[in-house]
Amino acid sequence: MDVHDDLIEQLADVGRAAVEQGLVLASGGNLSARLPGSDEFVVTGTGTYLDRLDFDAFSVVGLDGRLRAGNPNPSSEWKLHQRTYQVRPDVNAVIHLHPQYTVLLDALGHRVRLISLDQAYYVRKVENVPYFPSGSDELAEVAAEAARNCDAIVMGFHGCSCVGDTIAMGFRRAQNLEQAAMTTFRCLQLGNTELTFPPEWFDKLATV
Numbered sequence: 001m002d003v004h005d006d007l008i009e010q011l012a013d014v015g016r017a018a019v020e021q022g023l024v025l026a027s028g029g030n031l032s033a034r035l036p037g038s039d040e041f042v043v044t045g046t047g048t049y050l051d052r053l054d055f056d057a058f059s060v061v062g063l064d065g066r067l068r069a070g071n072p073n074p075s076s077e078w079k080l081h082q083r084t085y086q087v088r089p090d091v092n093a094v095i096h097l098h099p100q101y102t103v104l105l106d107a108l109g110h111r112v113r114l115i116s117l118d119q120a121y122y123v124r125k126v127e128n129v130p131y132f133p134s135g136s137d138e139l140a141e142v143a144a145e146a147a148r149n150c151d152a153i154v155m156g157f158h159g160c161s162c163v164g165d166t167i168a169m170g171f172r173r174a175q176n177l178e179q180a181a182m183t184t185f186r187c188l189q190l191g192n193t194e195l196t197f198p199p200e201w202f203d204k205l206a207t208v
């Protein structure tokens with residue numbers, strides 16, 4: 001199996017898990033991975049179902065925005081992936097999902113708080129960007145700009161873009177972001193508006 005096929009298998013596994021875990025409805029969201037040592041990335045095609053991704057579901061797109069191979073219709077949100085790879089050479093995967101607690105909290109004007117060790121360790125920081133239409137240049141640009149210094153971006157009234165040096169890390173980040181949003185939601189239900197992971201330990205997380 002070559003690298004391209006391996007990445008597609010990993011993305012297909014993530015797509016299935018994301019739908020099973022309620023992080024996106026099957027027809028929403030899109031996933032990508034940078035092809036190592038190239039200026040290209042594989043991205044899910046438009047109209048594909050994340051829980052049923054096969055090899056034909058994927059397009060190969062260049063960082064210049066040109067379709068290079070595969071599915072002739074890349075996701076309408078391909079620019080989000082392209083711009084993010086352009087500004088983050090260290091990022092090899094972009095996981096774009098529609099996690100409902102994350103979106104709801106943000107829409108209600110609450111920040112997602114990182115409370116447990118896993119949430120703090122994997123997510124670290126959350127940036128929010130306002131709503132722009134799906135697939136627009138504006139959305140791709142503000143989300144990529146936010147990703148310069150952050151690995152977990154909440155896209156207003158829409159979803160999240162979580163990045164990682166690997167596909168597994170990008171997905172783990174998205175899972176922990178949504179879990180943090182659920183935890184924050186429960187805190188708010190209990191009347192708590194302040195709780196976070198202990199700040200004095202936060203800076204020491206790199207050594208965990």
Ligand SMILES: [Zn+2]
Nearest residue numbers: 029077134159
């Ligand atoms: Zn979306």
